[in-house]
Amino acid sequence: xxxxxxxxxxxxxxxxxxxxxxxxxxxxxxxxxxxxxxxxxxxxxxxxxxxxxxxxxxxxxxxxxxxxxxxxxxxxxxxxxxxxxxxxxxxxxxxxxxxxxxxxxxxxxxxxxx
Amino acid sequence: xxxxxxxxxxxxxxxxxxxxxxxxxxxxxxxxxxxxxxxxxxxxxxxxxxxxxxxxxxxxxxxxxxxxxxxxxxxxxxxxxxxxxxxxxxxxxxxxxxxxxxxxxxxxxxxx
Numbered sequence: 213x214x215x216x217x218x219x220x221x222x223x224x225x226x227x228x229x230x231x232x233x234x235x236x237x238x239x240x241x242x243x244x245x246x247x248x249x250x251x252x253x254x255x256x257x258x259x260x261x262x263x264x265x266x267x268x269x270x271x272x273x274x275x276x277x278x279x280x281x282x283x284x285x286x287x288x289x290x291x292x293x294x295x296x297x298x299x300x301x302x303x304x305x306x307x308x309x310x311x312x313x314x315x316x317x318x319x320x321x322x323x324x325x326x
Numbered sequence: 327x328x329x330x331x332x333x334x335x336x337x338x339x340x341x342x343x344x345x346x347x348x349x350x351x352x353x354x355x356x357x358x359x360x361x362x363x364x365x366x367x368x369x370x371x372x373x374x375x376x377x378x379x380x381x382x383x384x385x386x387x388x389x390x391x392x393x394x395x396x397x398x399x400x401x402x403x404x405x406x407x408x409x410x411x412x413x414x415x416x417x418x419x420x421x422x423x424x425x426x427x428x429x430x431x432x433x434x435x436x437x438x
Contacts, residue, residue, distance in 0.1 A: 214370075245426070254417065254430040255371075268425045300369060314361060315426055317371035 215239065218303050218318035226326055230291040233321045237284055237305030243267065244286040245315060246278055247302040255302065261286055262308075290323070298325045328353045330420050332429035339408045340437050346393075347403045347432050349418030358422045360394065360401045365431070366414040374416070377401065410436050 215238035225231055237244050246258040257270035261280035272278075275293075280286040290297060300322050304315035329352045339345035351360070362374040377385045377394050384392050389409075393402045405412055413436040418429040 247428075255428045257425045257427065260425060270425060302371060304371070314373045314376055315371075316373075317363075319368075319370055 214316040216305050216316050216318035218321050222322050224324045227293055229293050233288040233301055235286045235303030238316050241305035241307050243306045244280055245304040246288050249300040293325045295325050298323055328420050328427050330418050330427050330429035332418055332432050334432045336433045338435045341408055343408055344406045345408055347416050349401045351399050351420045355422045361419040362403045363417045364414045408436050412436055
């Protein structure tokens, strides 16, 4: 168990809808990272938050947004969903704001857009 | 931008044998960190091993070891005494202290 909790585990929704994915980092970790893994693909970095502030941005679409709350949990909001957004979304956390420490990954949220 | 390349989409190994997974990366940085992550069918991401670029000694973790060639920008993973539980997708990853960049992955199949 990595200590990173992601909810829900599975999500099925229709095109055009909006969903929210939630992540609770490991106790003591200040950074949260979001990654997208499409079917049989590698992991694409979306965004990183450190202690409530956006630290780094990757290939995140404008339809997607995220935030980290004072209790350090994070939410990834996906709107105007398209079929191509179907993927496994991972949250990971680390103690500091840099990628020096290994990331600890949650079990992911599998999003299916129909 | 940093890139990570895993040139072997799929590899097979006989149980108890040794296999090496390849990884190359491109960077202009001198200080960085390299990782191998394992993703079994459960899709969970599990850290296998980590290497700091400033360390010349290759990292080892039980049956897992790396061959880090900084000049060649190569970071291969050797799995000794392969076990059925080693079957998974393996991702090589690079970090310069900011975001972690992953390669496309190598599927490892273990034959009994």
